[in-house]
Amino acid sequence: MSGDELHRDDHSSHVAVERRSNLLIAACEPEWEIAVRDDLRRQLPSAVCDVEATGWVRAAGDIQSANFYAGFARQMLPHAVEVSQPSISKTAAVIAQEIGQRLDQQSGPWRWQVFSVPQPAFAGAAGLRRCELLQDAVLEQLGKRYRRLAKRANVDSRAGYEPDESLAQFGVLSVERGFVSVLTPDELSFWKHAVSSWRGGDLEVPHDRAAPSRACQKLYEVETRYGRPFARGEKCVDLGASPGGWTWVALQRGASVIAVDRSPLREDLMDHPRVQFVSGDAFKFAPPEQVDWLLSDIIAFPPRIFELLEHWIGQKWCRRFCVTIKFRGRDDDHWLGRFVELLAQTTSDFELRRLKVNHNEATVVGTVKSD
Secondary structure (H helix, E strand, O other), X not given: OOOOOOEEEEOOOOOEEEEOOOEEEEEOOOOOHHHHHHHHHHHOOOOEEEEEEOOEEEEEOOOOOOOOOOEXXXXXXXXXXXXXXXXXXXXXXXXXXXXXXXXXXXXXXXXXXXEEOOEOOEOHHHHHHHHHHHHHHHHHHHHHHOHHHHHOEEOOOOOOOOOOOEEEEEEEOOOOEXXXXXEOHHHHHHOOOOOOOOHXXXXXXXXXXXXXXXXXXXXXXXXXXXXOOOOOOOEEEEEOOOOOHHHHHHHHOOOEEEEEEOOOOOHHHHOOOXXXXXXXXXXXXXXXXXXXXXXXXXXXOHHHHHHHHHHHHXXXXXXXXXXXXXXXXXXXXXXXXXXXXXXXHHEEEEEEEOOOOOOOEEEEEEEEOOO
């Protein structure tokens, strides 16, 4: 059977599974469906991409793409299988069979995540409750049919994956429909820039009322999402730093900061012994030596941010970077692909996605290749 053919496997008169090895489902924040659809079309020009439901976008066809990234999506379900949902128990049996067939021969741990996207027709406690019931019911079914596999399951949501770890996800669209996606360690490595290790790509982001601005939440989310907090003794450059939200986070971790802006930081930060304030144009600043982190939340549009990051990476002025890409409407969205092309060539690892606390923005984090 070819990848374009549809195989329907009837497990009962009420439950049907559609197998399409060429199906990708993207979950996103409601009202971002069109942006996600258009981004998928740019990344997958041979696939048919369209909005599936509120908070969900489908891509069917050739979904293989080098350096595939999440972009505006919250989570991706590659090689998804559609499952109808007349009851919790029957749906759990179908999902358990899919997971068992794919992962029973794997020896490492695997992560099991069930999630939904808040939407008017399926939101709040009802959606969360159905996710919890399905999560437990699938593990119960696996315990009966794939006991060793069930013992290796992990339902935690945390930063990063182990090298031998697999992932099984079920996205709940409604009480009638959902999609299951199962990835082996090799497949998970292939999709590493697109598939979040957090359930549904979502996580709680703390708010620090003592910080100079709410922009600090972006760095808090980056630290939590990728499991890499700033370290004591690291040297950072914060471009466009005023009033000091990102500088504040770095200082809390024990780092030192060169803060560059035409406007001063909050008074207590201007007086901080580990802050060197440079008054001037952030785009013209050159550090006196290589630093551990380039930080940039500059209010500028993608072409200028691209040029800035390309220059810093090319000059090896930083070891790591965290940079916000801001957009005007949707006309600049195609720049995401340009950033990915740059980062695929110049970094040893990178992540590019719209954070939970981003507005009309995306954030790119990466490590510059060493010589």
